[in-house]
Amino acid sequence: xxxxxxxxxxxxGVGKTxxxxxxxxxxxxxxxxxxxxxxxxxxxxxxxxxxxxxxVKKSVYSLIVGDCTAKEAIVGxxxxxxxxxPSNIDLAGAEVELVGLENxxxxxxxxxxxxxxxxxxxxxxxxxxxxxxxxxxxTAADSILIPMQxxxxxxxxxxxxxxxxxxxxxxxxxxxxxxxxxVTMFNSRTNLVNSVAEEITRYFGKKAFSTRxxxxxxxxxxxxxxxxxxxxxxxxTGGIAYKNLAEEMLNRNRDPFTPIKNLSALKKKxx
Numbered sequence: 001x002x003x004x005x006x007x008x009x010x011x012x013g014v015g016k017t018x019x020x021x022x023x024x025x026x027x028x029x030x031x032x033x034x035x036x037x038x039x040x041x042x043x044x045x046x047x048x049x050x051x052x053x054x055x056v057k058k059s060v061y062s063l064i065v066g067d068c069t070a071k072e073a074i075v076g077x078x079x080x081x082x083x084x085x086p087s088n089i090d091l092a093g094a095e096v097e098l099v100g101l102e103n104x105x106x107x108x109x110x111x112x113x114x115x116x117x118x119x120x121x122x123x124x125x126x127x128x129x130x131x132x133x134x135x136x137x138x139t140a141a142d143s144i145l146i147p148m149q150x151x152x153x154x155x156x157x158x159x160x161x162x163x164x165x166x167x168x169x170x171x172x173x174x175x176x177x178x179x180x181x182x183v184t185m186f187n188s189r190t191n192l193v194n195s196v197a198e199e200i201t202r203y204f205g206k207k208a209f210s211t212r213x214x215x216x217x218x219x220x221x222x223x224x225x226x227x228x229x230x231x232x233x234x235x236x237t238g239g240i241a242y243k244n245l246a247e248e249m250l251n252r253n254r255d256p257f258t259p260i261k262n263l264s265a266l267k268k269k270x271x
Contacts, residue, residue, distance in 0.1 A: 002035070002119040003253070004112075005179050006141035010161055012128035014149045015184035018219055019242075020125040021048040023145075025228035026246035028081035029266055030257035032120040035074070037112070038087035039137050045125040046086035049077045050226035053088040061090040063111045064136070065097055070115045079228060083119075091133070098132045105132070105172050109140035120255075130164050138168045143179035148200055150186040150193040150212070158203075178207050180252070182245060186212040211245040214238065234266045 007020045020036060028034045038045040039060055043053045058073040063085060073085045098104040112122065124137040138144060144165060148154045169176050181204045183197045201208040213219075216238030222229050229239040243263065250257050260266065 002116045002122045003143070004116070004122040004124065004141045005143050005145050006124045006126055006134075006137040007145045007147065008126035008134055008137065008161075009146050009148065010128060010130045010134075010164070011149075011154065011156075014154065015147045015213065016128070017044045017048060017125050018223075019145070019147045019182065019184065019213070019245075020045050020123050021223075022219070022229045022238075022242040023246055023249070024082055024121075024123045025079050025230040026243050027121055027250070028079050029230055029243075029260055030246060030250065032081065032250075032255075032257065033118070034082050035115070035119045035122045036082070036084040037108075037122060037124045037137075038084060039091070039108070039124050039133055040087060040127040041089055041092040041133075042127070043087040043089070043091075044223065046084060046088070047226060048223040049079070049082070049084050049228065051075060051077070051084060051086045053086065056086045056088050059090060060085055060087045060108075061094050064091075064094050064107050066111075070112050074115070079230065095132050098136075105135045105139045108136040112140060130160070134164075135168065135172065138165070138176060139172045141173070141176060143177045145179040146181045147184045147213075148181055150183045150197050152196055154196060155199065178204075180204075180207050180209050180249070182209045182211065182213060184213040185215045187215055188212075209245060209248055211241060211248050213241045213245065216241075230266045232267070234263045239263070 007016050024034045024036045046053055058068045062068045063073045074083050126134045126137045187193050214237050218233040218236035219238035222232035
């Protein structure tokens with residue numbers, strides 16, 4: 001049965017979608033069968049994996065409101081072993097429609113129950129706010145991965161996020177755990193960034209990943225081509241960082257994986 005990981009932080013611009021897309025792609029490169037659920041109305045994970053959002057007919061919105069099954073909403077990507085349930089702006093309406101439903105926080109969990117045996121990992125990309133969409137993701141998830149930008153403002157709102165996780169565990173999903181915290185947009189040459197990263201490590205202890213994701217032009221460019229970094233430039237600093245993060249996560253989960261012998265070959269393999 002798939003382990004479901006929600007990637008969430010109520011602060012925008014911290015690299016949630018970048019982390020979701022590229023971790024999922026590297027998990028697939030390591031031989032895992034992976035599904036991305038684009039639970040953000042902006043649909044950036046969808047476009048980052050080459051999905052033309054305006055052509056999407058069955059989406060996360062369709063799934064949540066009961067217009068289709070999970071299997072009907074799944075779309076293949078250009079990456080071997082990686083599928084996606086895409087999103088588009090229609091999902092913005094789900095926040096309003098869910099309000100009137102009974103047991104509304106469990107809508108996504110119920111919808112994906114039938115496909116959990118079809119994958120090794122399911123990554124849910126969450127919107128940059130705490131609302132019903134994010135609560136649905138946290139209720140459906142086994143764990144939450146928290147990307148945090150390596151800047152002072154990343155620490156603001158941390159208590160709110162931790163309180164949301166605590167309440168979700170207490171009321172909606174007692175088994176929810178913190179998968180880990182990853183520092184993104186990291187610049188080791190800046191003293192402030194280093195001190196913030198150290199503060200995050202002190203606060204979260206072993207939950208903080210040792211891998212830190214650097215600021216990277218190639219990571220920023222890849223989505224405009226509809227490609228994860230595995231296909232766009234796997235040997236870039238950003239590509240290597242996400243490969244290392246994927247390895248670290250799999251090792252933490254004690255999940256054996258197939259090593260990548262030639263990183264540059266990934267780009268050729270998937271084109």
